[in-house]
Amino acid sequence: MTVSQTNLAWATLLDVSPREHGRRRLHDRLAHALRTAIRDGRLPEGAVVPPSRALAEELGCSRWVVTEAYGQLVAEGYLCARVGSATRVSWSPDTDPPRSRARRAPERTPIRYDLAPGLPDLRAFPRRRWADAVRTVTGSAVHYDLGLPDPAGHAVLRTTVAQYLRRSRGAEAHAESVSVCAGVTDALVRTCRALRAEGFTDLAVEDPGWGRLREAAASARLRVHPVAVDHEGLRVDDLARTPARAVVVGAAHQFPTGTVLSPARRARLVRWAREVDGFVIEDDYDAEFRYDRHPVAVVQGMDPSRVFLLGSVSKTLSPALGLGWLVAPAAMAPVLRAANAVAAAPPVLDQLALATFIDRGWYDAYLRASRRRFRSRRDLLVRTLGAQVPEGRVAGTAAGLHILLHLPDGSDTQAAVHSATTAGLRLADIGDYRAEPSTKRALVLGYGNISDTDIPPAIALLGEALRSAVPRSRLDEGS
Template identity: 40%
Template sequence: MVDNWTTLRELLLPTGPRRGRAVESALRDAIRDGRLVPGTRLPSSRDLAGQLEVARGTVTSAYAQLVAEGYLLARHGSGTTVAPVGSGDATPAPPSGRQSWRIDLRTGVPALSAFPRAEWVSATRAALAELPDEALDYPDPAGFAGLRTELASYLGRVRAVAATADQIVITNGAAEVLRLMFEQLRMTGHRTIAIEDPCLPGERELVEAHGLKPVSISVDDRGLRVSDLAKTDCRAVLTTSAHQFPLGVVLHPDRRHALLAWARDVDGVIIEDDYDAEHRYDRPALGAMQALAPSRVVYQGSVSKVLSPALRLGWAVVPDRFRATLVARKRFSDMGTATIPQATLAWLLRSGGYDRHLRRTRALYRRRRDALLAALAEDLPDWRPIGIAAGLHLVIRLPDGIDDRLLSQALAARGVNAPALAGYATNGLFPGLVVGYATLTPDRLRTAVAEFREAVREI
């Protein structure tokens, strides 16, 4: 164990005395100036004493003093770790940049507790057992061939996507597909791209960060208004046609055909974000647009809403004219996506584990959605939920006269995260809340509705 901590000798006391309070002072200084960050696990007193060539009691005393001062945390069976400086609080801080909510109704996250840990571990072992040694080299930037083969079969069977393994590129989440495509569009002369209004949070900023100007196109109960798109000079559009985010509407068949005709007329590109398409409860499956015009549509998806966003596994079905350039740029940017998680996902797809997990979670999410709908119907019958037939979230249309931003702020003050619909749109829409239900139990969702009722009274 000592060998694992040899850097602490150089970090704490590279020279000078290693006796008395020198160890205590060196540890305190390293924590104060950030060389030992909160959460760092320290070696045992025996190990550190061996490194520093001091008596074990010297280290034990130093640890005890720094625990008393709040610089260190000591838990039986967990060792000694660095605490927030001077806090004396053993409660870990929430991840950087993410607020801790009493009730978090944010969207875009599946039930993380439902992740199939045992199946994933088993699939990883099975995949590793059959991987040849050469597969552990730097990955193919287009993606692991076994996963591309399984995805071509799965997407054809489940989403009616027309693709071969050679047309699929594996990425680090769906966000990398967008980055690669935005760069491709800019390099080929595009200066604008049409996006839906309302749209995914951060979508406009992502477009702008890659050198394009976002042009907002309104969405109504039939989906993207293609007639408005045709009035712009855009030759590219990003759409969530199967389950529009956040309104949950499906792009009407007439508008699908109009959108494909627009792409042919302007020599345009459609980026089809298949957001939440696999989670449906009250409507039949609707095939992807990609099969209707494979040369015009870039189809993208990921496992983030089915398994976990922590996996960072996404994919794109790319028209032949884009593929070589995208793969080359992916090679230069990140040397490819990690092979072992790809091989694990390929095993889950081939063995049926992915389908089984999806069936289990569909039933789970339907129960949670139904509990939320029942609570709204009972406690707030004038609030109308929309976009309920699929996905992991819904929009609650509020009665006229309620300011959704003020209501969202009042809920935030009560520790409830329920974003206002106004924050997703540039054009005026009806007042609403965008509510994710996948991560909360039915009891917690009923509590959330009770919080809605109390918060609206306050405003």
């Protein structure tokens, strides 16, 4: 059978019947059928094979069968699989045998240093304390805790989160207003669905900002309107000129600019929400980390009836825990539940473990130690940049887990990122977070998940990468 014009390997006939392959296991039969199709030329080099889930459904087998077959063919050189890309045929009858080809293929440079934003210090994860919390709740959970979970989350964690947010973030929160989610993105998707159910059609987001927030809004069929951010945070006057009646804001520490929403803008934002009969969705993603003063309180405390508050432990403990929360205005709580009738809370034992971790004071102690560690690491990063990358200018409040490195006009940040990646250094270009194009050039440097000892060699590689991206005249001026 010929391959479709889109160059997908979907339409190719695969005979995996026992009469064709004898008593082989199913994944071996599938690997043999695919291998034969490639050798016969029915699957040409570069053709995309079906996603494992889709092929499993088509064949009426488990996904494991397909992934095992694909893995075998990748090892043999017939297929090529890359993270974030489709799996493709990497051999044809006109080329060398696949095994010899695979040996000659150049290996991708491993990442030695990670300065990309978005992760806390995973090396410092409190394994012993977390294990203690899990062990405690596993032994003490009553039988009904092990039944069907409450979609809004276990009452114990909802109460604990509400108390924590009241004392540490200045929020107006109660157990009834808290929903336990899998993280901030999950919380935002739930909020967007509720807004859509209430007739909202438009949502404003900060620009630049997390692209995942825009994707979450789009998944709820809301039109997205980017609004610029300046040194005082979201430009509320620009927001007022959009048709949106809801906006997502990082008030305590905006990503990726690192700005803090000024007091005047906070007051203006709340007035705007009242004037348009709308809502503010406050993303409180890394507000616990402020190094020059005490963290600012949440906007939600200024008007709980107009502000949704979203948070998680992804930037404090680990995103692998998949635990977050959503504090909704009282009037929207029923709408939120109705619009997310099939939403599931994280595993109950994990919820109870987090509640124990917070109630016993371990979370606060961990945050205090983390602040000291991150403040010292940020200072080291800024000093090292000043010495080795004098052409750059550091921006952003002394908070969070990243800084912004502004580069001279004309710098090719994409070339710098590519050059650094080739050398084993992961970076992020601020352009990756923009909805609208801009002439401003900057790199977003995360320091949460890199050790102190790795910062000097990482910045040395960064300096080398920038030499090819910064105009020669600018380098001369900075030297």
